[in-house]
Amino acid sequence: xxxxxxxxxxxxNIEDLHHLRLMALLDELVRDKGPRQAAAxxxxxxxxxxxxxxxxxxxxxxxxxLDRALLAGGGTPAQEQRQRNDLLTGxxxxxxxxxxxxxxxxxxxxxxxxxxxxxxxxIEARLAGVESAKAPxxxxxxxxxxxxxxxxxxxxxxxxxxxxxxPAADDxxxxxxxxxxxxxxxxxxxxxxxRGKGLDWLREEExxxxxxxxxxxxxxxxxxxxxxxxxxxNRNNQTNWRRTTLAETRRDRKRRERLLWPLRALALALRxxxx
Numbered sequence: 001x002x003x004x005x006x007x008x009x010x011x012x013n014i015e016d017l018h019h020l021r022l023m024a025l026l027d028e029l030v031r032d033k034g035p036r037q038a039a040a041x042x043x044x045x046x047x048x049x050x051x052x053x054x055x056x057x058x059x060x061x062x063x064x065x066l067d068r069a070l071l072a073g074g075g076t077p078a079q080e081q082r083q084r085n086d087l088l089t090g091x092x093x094x095x096x097x098x099x100x101x102x103x104x105x106x107x108x109x110x111x112x113x114x115x116x117x118x119x120x121x122x123i124e125a126r127l128a129g130v131e132s133a134k135a136p137x138x139x140x141x142x143x144x145x146x147x148x149x150x151x152x153x154x155x156x157x158x159x160x161x162x163x164x165x166x167p168a169a170d171d172x173x174x175x176x177x178x179x180x181x182x183x184x185x186x187x188x189x190x191x192x193x194x195r196g197k198g199l200d201w202l203r204e205e206e207x208x209x210x211x212x213x214x215x216x217x218x219x220x221x222x223x224x225x226x227x228x229x230x231x232x233x234n235r236n237n238q239t240n241w242r243r244t245t246l247a248e249t250r251r252d253r254k255r256r257e258r259l260l261w262p263l264r265a266l267a268l269a270l271r272x273x274x275x
Contacts, residue, residue: 019058022066026053029069035241036248042069045194050241051225054234161229163221165189178219185211199260202253209246213239 029038030053039046042065052062160174163182172179188208193201215221216239222229223238230238 022058022063022070023056025066025070026062030241034244034248036245042066046245047194053241054237055225159222159227159229161220161222162227163215163223165224175219175221178215178221181211181215181219182221185215199253199256202249202256206246206249206253209242209249213242213246216242 026038026049029041030049032038033041035050035053036046039049042049042062044061044065048059048062052058058066157170157174163175163178163185165186167186168174171182175182185208188204188211192204192208196202196205212223215223216235222235226238
């Protein structure tokens with residue numbers, strides 16, 4: 001079998017390093033400016049930015065925006081990040097040189113690991129066959145007029161702590177005391193647009209952030225786009241950016257209401273004069 005070209009691994013490593021560089025820049029922008037201002041500077045939706053930050057994956061639009069910000073970041077902390085990553089690139093190249101020198105030994109070790117893995121999979125397949133052969137057949141009962149029939153139970157959820165936008169038959173049982181908030185949250189997520197400027201939009205955004213913080217903090221649920229329960233720092237990240245968004249939205253809503261007070265007073269005065 002022909003040996004792999006070392007240049008292929010190097011290309012993958014450089015691409016991984018560039019992804020890390022973009023994610024480091026994204027973390028820095030959110031830490032310095034907050035998620036909304038960072039999204040505005042990058043000209044992307046703040047929820048798209050948050051999803052990329054939490055999942056560690058970048059959409060094509062996010063990658064283009066971060067590449068543009070990285071190129072325009074001379075003399076800023078982004079430039080310092082580039083210098084640190086350039087140093088990492090040099091270290092990576094040195095590691096690759098050492099790996100090439102010991103490539104033969106590494107290939108032998110990888111071959112042994114693959115052989116052991118194949119043997120283990122074969123043993124697991126045999127055990128599964130033996131267990132299925134020993135399992136007793138499921139009893140079947142013929143339905144009679146006097147025997148009640150029951151609807152099939154929904155399958156048990158792998159992660160009951162995950163709040164989903166899609167309804168299920170056992171939602172009320174699974175979510176318990178959080179069920180009314182989950183219902184309200186689903187309605188807001190379906191009807192509330194990602195962007196807006198009017199007073200009604202600000203009020204709905206404020207309510208959405210309040211409900212999501214209650215689901216996260218009071219009921220211990222995890223919200224999309226996550227597909228497994230979060231704990232520790234990952235959960236703190238989800239609550240922190242929502243608290244920041246809630247504070248900014250509440251401030252904008254109050255400022256918009258204060259601007260409307262003179263107009264309402266004028267309208268009331270005009271009505272009184274007409275009487």
